[in-house]
Amino acid sequence: MRGFVMTVAVCALATFSLATHAKALNKNDRFVCSWGSxxxxxxxxxxxxxVTLxxxxxxxxSRKFPKPWMRxxxxxxxxxxxxxxxxxxxxxxxxxxxxxxxxxAMAQR
Known part of the structure; x- marks a missing residue:
């Protein structure tokens, strides 16, 4: 039970951290980070x-990418x-x- 509580706490903290980062990032940074993830x-x-590398x-x-740097x-x-x-x-x-x-991205600013 203690492990479950710890997992929930970590997930809640990660979600809060993710939301905080998302608000501070501009639209392009959010797109790049989301795409990369x-x-x-x-x-x-x-x-x-x-699957092999x-x-x-x-x-x-063989995949189509909308921007040249993406491939x-x-x-x-x-x-x-x-x-x-x-x-x-x-x-x-x-x-x-x-x-x-x-x-x-935040450190780059």
């Missing part, structure tokens, strides 16, 4: 399901995700990526 979560899902990169190559950025995020030893579930990766991206 989706890419990281997808890469983690592929990694955990046994080669196959994941091939899938990204290479997605490749980098995917490669970093595969190189990581993390076995976290994709939603946790998504949240962690977004929080760290938001923190980085």
């Amino acid at each position: 989706e890419i990281a979560a997808g890469a983690q899902q592929s990694k955990l399901s046994g 080669y196959a994941a990169r091939k899938r990204l190559q 290479m950025t997605a490749m980098g995020i995917t490669e970093q995700t595969y190189n990581s030893r993390s076995r976290l579930k994709p939603p946790a990766i998504k949240q962690t990526y977004y929080e760290q991206c938001a923190r980085h």
Whole structure:
């Protein structure tokens, strides 16, 4: 029971932190962080399901991206995700990526 309470407290704190970062970020930063977190979560899902890095990169190559910088950025995020030893579930990766991206964007100001 104590572990459950601790988990709920951590989730509540993370949600509050995420909301605070979202308010302080401009629209472009929110878009970039959200997009990157989706890419990281997808890469983690592929990694955990046994898809090779080669196959994941091939899938990204065939995907259409609305902005020219997105393809290479997605490749980098995917490669970093595969190189990581993390076995976290994709939603946790998504949240962690977004929080760290938001923190980085705020530090840039």
